Amino acid sequence: MNTNSTTKFPVSQLDFSLEIKGNETEIVISSYEDHFMVIATQIGAMGTVLYARKEEGVSINATFNVSVIFGKRDEPMLVACARQLIEHVSVSGSSKPLVLSLGLKDHSAETLKGIISAVIDNRMW
Amino acid sequence: MDSEGLEKEIEELKLQEKKGDVHAYAQGQLQITSFSELVNDVCLHFQIIRFPKQIYVWIGYNSVKLGHMYAAAPTRPNNVVSVTSILGGASDNTGSGIAHRLVLKTGLNIILACNIPKNSPMLQTEAEKILIQKLISLGYTKSRLGGTTL
Numbered sequence: 001m002n003t004n005s006t007t008k009f010p011v012s013q014l015d016f017s018l019e020i021k022g023n024e025t026e027i028v029i030s031s032y033e034d035h036f037m038v039i040a041t042q043i044g045a046m047g048t049v050l051y052a053r054k055e056e057g058v059s060i061n062a063t064f065n066v067s068v069i070f071g072k073r074d075e076p077m078l079v080a081c082a083r084q085l086i087e088h089v090s091v092s093g094s095s096k097p098l099v100l101s102l103g104l105k106d107h108s109a110e111t112l113k114g115i116i117s118a119v120i121d122n123r124m125w
Numbered sequence: 126m127d128s129e130g131l132e133k134e135i136e137e138l139k140l141q142e143k144k145g146d147v148h149a150y151a152q153g154q155l156q157i158t159s160f161s162e163l164v165n166d167v168c169l170h171f172q173i174i175r176f177p178k179q180i181y182v183w184i185g186y187n188s189v190k191l192g193h194m195y196a197a198a199p200t201r202p203n204n205v206v207s208v209t210s211i212l213g214g215a216s217d218n219t220g221s222g223i224a225h226r227l228v229l230k231t232g233l234n235i236i237l238a239c240n241i242p243k244n245s246p247m248l249q250t251e252a253e254k255i256l257i258q259k260l261i262s263l264g265y266t267k268s269r270l271g272g273t274t275l
Contacts, residue, residue, distance in 0.1 A: 009172075011172055011189055015155060030172070033189040041155075101236075
């Protein structure tokens with residue numbers, strides 16, 4: 001029987017909200033053993049889910065693979081957002097892939113920049 | 126009811142809380158519940174994020190890996206449940222069945238990430254049982270008479 005009542009939950013999580021262009025945005029960041037997960041929602045649902053990872057290769061310059069795995073496939077700003085974040089993850093020294101979930105009311109560059117800076121300010125990598 | 130009996134019941138309640146070691150917090154619209162349970166020498170971790178119209182669940186079996194991810198929802202016609210694998214795995218892996226039944230129980234869209242290995246039906250059943258019990262206690266499931274609880 002597990003009697004250790006001070007065990008911390010193994011997944012580190014961070015949950016905060018902020019306003020971006022007038023829309024209340026809630027962000028959850030979770031760190032698993034082999035992935036980072038970032039959820040940013042303004043619509044009360046997870047929205048579009050993207051997967052971004054660093055490619056394994058011999059070249060010095062890292063390359064990344066970003067794809068939409070669920071949801072809108074015709075919003076390039078979402079892909080750009082995932083691409084920015086995975087590069088930041090990589091530059092910070094981690095090679096864990098990123099699962100990014102964006103449920104947004106608007107897909108303007110300003111909104112996505114706001115999300116990127118909020119996530120980076122509170123990053124878990 | 127005498128006060129001694131009441132006190133004992135309250136003690137038991139407190140003990141149960143500690144055993145489960147549930148971390149739950151709500152900020153804004155989201156409610157996050159995370160807890161771990163030891164089942165037959167195996168540690169199962171659960172992370173539940175409740176959105177207004179959706180639930181995200183992660184089930185960890187011993188490790189803290191994300192595992193395979195599935196999306197499930199009631200779809201046309203007649204709100205029949207559809208499940209698809211969105212990260213890793215195929216449609217016959219452990220998580221897809223759980224995702225399917227979660228939609229039936231909650232009536233909401235479900236995103237489930239689960240790293241329970243294939244071909245472990247006992248473990249899958251146990252994990253699902255614990256998860257459903259927790260969802261019921263949190264009030265996320267549909268009432269028996271029908272209708273969705275929000």
